[in-house]
Amino acid sequence: MERIIVCLKPVPDPKQWDEVSMDPETQTLIREGIASVINPLDKHAIEAALSIQGVLGGEVVLLSMAPPSAASTLREGLAMGADRAVLLSDRMFAGSDTLATAHVLAAGCRWLGDNDLIICGNMSIDGSTAQVGSQLAELLDLPNIMHVIDLDLGEDGSMVVTRKIEHGFARLRGALPLVISVRKELNKPRYTSFTGILAAESKEIKVLSNEDLKISPEVIGIDGSPTKMAGIELRRFERAREKLDGSVDEIVESLAGRIYQYGII
Amino acid sequence: MSGDMNGIWVFAEQRGGELHEVSLELLGKARELADEAGKKVTAILLGHDIRSLSQLLLNHGADSVLVGDDPRLKTYRLIPYARVMASLVHTYDPEILLMGATYMGVELAPRVAAKVRTGLSAHCIDLRLGEKGQLLQVVPGWGGGVIATIACPDHRPQMATVMPGIMKALSAIEREDTVKEIEIDLPEKGLGPEVLEVKREKPDQLPLEKAEVVVAGGWGIGSQEDWKMIESLAELFGGSVGATRPPVDEGWAEEGQMIGQSGKTVRPKLYIGIGISGVMHHVVGMDQSEHIITINSDPDAEIFDTSDVIVVEDFRKVVPKLIDEIRARLKK
Incomplete structure (x- = not known):
């Protein structure tokens, strides 16, 4: 094994999502003061890479398209045990949809050279599109498998992967190089040790801009994204909110009455 | 003929000869959009020995069905399915392509979108028509607390995946329309991972x-x-x-x-x-x-x-x- 790439997305900490508000003028989300964390499923991707590295060697490289401030999030991944990180950062990338993002990540993969395995989290917790893994694979002309819940590496360089399907699973065998997207059932991400945190301080985070990657502006950023935002709103849930009062018996009587009215019984 | 097949497409997902419910739900929505826009609905059915499913698709709102029946498509494999879908898109140039946000669709749709270099929105909860036949795709974000509307103004087809259970299937009406077989042209090699085993259990409660x-x-x-x-x-x-x-x-x-x-x-x-x-x-x-x-x-x-x-x-x-x-x- 020469190199395993883990694609990593810094996401706003889900614990603070209640603090998101919207600017009614610009129709953009105000997310100031919300910390970034590693997308939860990407930790499972890092864990998978590290455990494969433990058996077959090679280096584990974290790859991310994000603003320069994401370096601290990448540092957390390095503290888990990844060897180095590459941060793809350029104003030209801002506003990229999933296809444009895949173009940027694909350029990052090519910049790194020959890669045996590229591992992504199955979806991000903020956008939740689950589209980038398949699109990255297509742009690199590599096969890919999503929804991965188990994997075994053969000595012949093949990989046997178990993926979820409706009400069951499928097992597949693929040759490397391969792109896989993993679910949380695959493994339990390791805890970061104090020595891991110390070691991460001296690990390299290489920042590349589009001067290094030279991607056509026509396929990246807001202008290069085929999908456009046509509107955004905070979701509101409005219901009658009628509170039933009285003794438990009265409440039960009243509940059964409603259920009867609804035509259920 | 192909002039009638460049409207709204629905990928009819089947596994083991069984049609996924979401395919009929998508046909219901596609029918509604097509009637509003004066377009035709075409279902795309890939697999092996699955021709009998086309009638079901016609009865639930498709004007025509493109059937790709080939032993190599019997069990779902991403690369062959993506290749066939992309070549169909190139041939017929549809306006809209809808797929279920199932385990299969979530993997296949983005690969197809990247192959034909078009836009795709994920897990839509509503679809509407906007100006100039634009498909407005309503998607949740940030855990659902935010609702965004996505459009794909300059690329075709306009692609979207939709979660099962959101759109309503039409009740079946016996209809006779066009079923067209397509030639499957796949290379011998480079079809990606082979499937070793597929195991499915019947769920013990109603979905x-x-x-x-x-x-x-x-x-x-x-x-x-x-x-x-x-x-x-x-x-x-x-x-x-x-x-x-x-x-x-x-x-x-x-x-x-x-x-x-x-x-x-x-x-x-x-x-x-x-x-x-x-x-x-x-x-x-x-x-x-x-x-x-x-x-x-x-x-x-x-x-x-x-x-x-x-x-x-x-x-x-x-x-x-x-x-x-x-x-x-x-x-x-």
Whole structure:
């Protein structure tokens, strides 16, 4: 094994999502003061890479398209045990949809050279599109498998992967190089040790801009994204909110009455 | 002929010769959009020995079916399916392509979109037509707390995946229309991972998306033993049991029972939520239910904001008596 790439997305900490508000003028989300964390499923991707590295060697490289401030999030991944990180950062990338993002990540993969395995989290917790893994694979002309819940590496360089399907699973065998997207059932991400945190301080985070990657502006950023935002709103849930009062018996009587009215019984 | 097949496409997903429900739901929506825009609906059916499914697709709203029947398409494999879909898109140049946000669709749709270099939106909860035949794709983000509308103005087809259970299938009408076989042209090599084994089990409860009554429990249920109360109540209505994330993590409920952003979307006639705090992740999966009753001992539970009828009480006191009361009424 020469190199395993883990694609990593810094996401706003889900614990603070209640603090998101919207600017009614610009129709953009105000997310100031919300910390970034590693997308939860990407930790499972890092864990998978590290455990494969433990058996077959090679280096584990974290790859991310994000603003320069994401370096601290990448540092957390390095503290888990990844060897180095590459941060793809350029104003030209801002506003990229999933296809444009895949173009940027694909350029990052090519910049790194020959890669045996590229591992992504199955979806991000903020956008939740689950589209980038398949699109990255297509742009690199590599096969890919999503929804991965188990994997075994053969000595012949093949990989046997178990993926979820409706009400069951499928097992597949693929040759490397391969792109896989993993679910949380695959493994339990390791805890970061104090020595891991110390070691991460001296690990390299290489920042590349589009001067290094030279991607056509026509396929990246807001202008290069085929999908456009046509509107955004905070979701509101409005219901009658009628509170039933009285003794438990009265409440039960009243509940059964409603259920009867609804035509259920 | 192909002039009639460049309108709205629906990928008709089948596994083992069985059509996924979402395909019929998408046809229902496609029919509605096509009638509004004066376009035709075409279903794309790939597999082997699956021609008999085309009638079902026609009866549920397709004007025509493009059938790719080939032994190499019998079991779903991403690379061959993506190649065939992309070559069909190149040949017929459809305006819109809809696919289910299933395990298959979530993997296949982005690969197809990248192959033909067009836009794709994920997990749409609504689709509308905008100006100049634009497909407006309504998607949830940030755990569902934000709703965004996406368009794909300059690229075709306009692609979207839709969660199962959101669109309504039309009732079947016997129809005769066009079924057209397509040539499958695939190389010998480079078709990606081979499938070693496929194992599917019949779910032992009615799929959540189909249940008329969903009784869902959350962290507040507290134990496997009390979880049985949730199951008994659901059983009484012939309904299904749903859950939030914690009961799944605790092992009281199965992963497939999870409702919300990373689980199922349900729109039952009646949703009863018990011991559920009501985080956004869950609420976006149930807020379209017709009637919502919630029981929680915490008067400030967020779930109450999304409820028609609220009970602030310990469910251990209420639910057993409710079960008795319903049982008594059912006997009458």
